[in-house]
Amino acid sequence: MQFVGYAYLRDALRLKAFTLKRSAMIKPVTRITLVGDCLAVPHGVSPGDGRYLDHLLFALKHEGINLCLLAQVLEAIPAEQLLQELAKAPNGVFIRKACFLWEGLSGRRLDYEAPVRGSVVPLFDPKHYLTGPSVRNARWRVDFNGLGSLHYCATVERTPELEDLLSLDILGRAKAFLVSLPPEMMDRAINWAYLHETRDSFAIEKEEPSEEKSRRFVQLLRQAHEGRLLSEEYLVELQNSTVSSPFDKAALFRHEQNHLHNGLRGAAGVSYVPPTPELCRELMQELMVFANEAPRQIDPLVAAAVTAFGFVFIHPFMDGNGRLSRFLIHQVLCRSGALEHGLLLPVSVAMKHEEQNYLEALKDFSQPTRDFWNVTWLDGDQMAFEFIGHPSIYRFWDATRCVEFTLRMARRALEVELREETEFLDRYDRVVKAVNQRYDVRGSDLSRLVMMCLDNGGKVSKHRRKQFQYSVPEAVFDFIEEQAAQVLPEQ
DSSP states (O other): OOEEHHHHHHHHTTOOOOOOSSEEEEOSOSSOEEETTEEEEOGGGSOOTTOHHHHHHHHHHHTOOOHHHHHHHGGGSOHHHHHHHHHHOTTOHHHHHHHHHHHHHHOOOOSOOSOOOSOOEESSOTTTBOOOOOEEETTTTEEEOSEEOSSSEEEOBOOHHHHHHHTTOHHHHHHHHHHTSOHHHHHHHHHHHHHHHHHHHHHHTTOOOOHHHHHHHHHHHHHGGGOOOOOHHHHHHHHHHHOOOTTTOOSSSOSSOOOEEOSOSGGGGEEEOOOOHHHHHHHHHHHHHHHHHGGGTSOHHHHHHHHHHHHHHHOOSSSOHHHHHHHHHHHHHHHHTSSOTTOOOOHHHHHHHTHHHHHHHHHHHHHHHHTTEEEEEEETTEEEEEEOSOTHHHHEEEOHHHHHHHHHHHHHIIIIIIHHHHHHHHHHHHHHHHHHHHOOOOHHHHHHHHHHHHHTTTOOOHHHHHHTTTTSOHHHHHHHHHHHHHHSOOO
């Protein structure tokens, strides 16, 4: 098995990077062909052994952009080799991309002043990647169009699933659905969304929020519509509002190493280690710039997904990161202008119903990252952490699966959670109205009985009949069931 391109470079240079989704290797084929997860390459067009630049140019041409690997490979390629290759093809697309990245990633300048006359090319091919706004590099005539910058950038491939989800215009449909409701029904549906978004966001963290904590979080969700720019001060303010213990409240982004724990003892219990405090602070500055600008430049749900998952992977606080990451989905959508007049898409409610898929999306990054840390258990809860990877692991990450998951949850929040709740409210109103027209029942008792009946498949249980026997006539129980049978869909 003879690898070429990125796979060859990863093995030959022992690069610190995740296993490739697709590997290029020499096969008995007549042309370069994608076969499953293998890019089959004819022997005659494969780069030779030992020259890293040839494999890098092959990868740029045939395998796309992998900034995590490119950042490390370019550290091993001397400027002289780039200049020699440039002399052969001064306007070549892929050598220009290599030179642009070498300078942009290293902060150094190649000793080359001849004007480049080739046509301007995007770094990321928009046919294969979701891209951001283009920033022209006139020297190499390369447009940087990534989701971020050359200091922090997420990559999102245009998979068939993602293309289908993007074509649904989920946010437009959510807005149209809510404004189509009668005003009172819309208000009740939105209030339900705020309360359940809060409850389920805490539930994902295995936490039952107090009434005060719930109230504060709902207030935060409503304040997101103010469109405030993300800053360290604002995020600290948000973090302080979501945690209870004064010892867990942050004053700044963290200045110590944190980690996630899976319940096992010692080092085996460490399931994820985010970047070092120094790198954390740098990456948060980049992520905040992205979160403040991207919602009005790219699809808001894509911007929300990159922001939310990027935030939780950086883990800038010692506590409260998970809840804040899900809040940021809402904050980014509000900043984009896609959700107006207090509208909310209850994405956390959808995530709670598909919690295992949420964990899998998180593990897509967190699990392989764990392999680049040596963790030593010292005593009690004390651990020693040694990063043996490369900063590019955290700087340049593949967000494809996270974006797919976020769009699926947004679709579910619209098509399942919001629609089911508004249908429930409509049925509830119809049953209550029918009962009130015939019987005189205390409002609070009637409300509880109708909700319980609808939640119980249209039946008032024996327990509820006994519970309300002294305040509600027996005939009312039967009438509620009759009316519920009329409004509930046939099984």
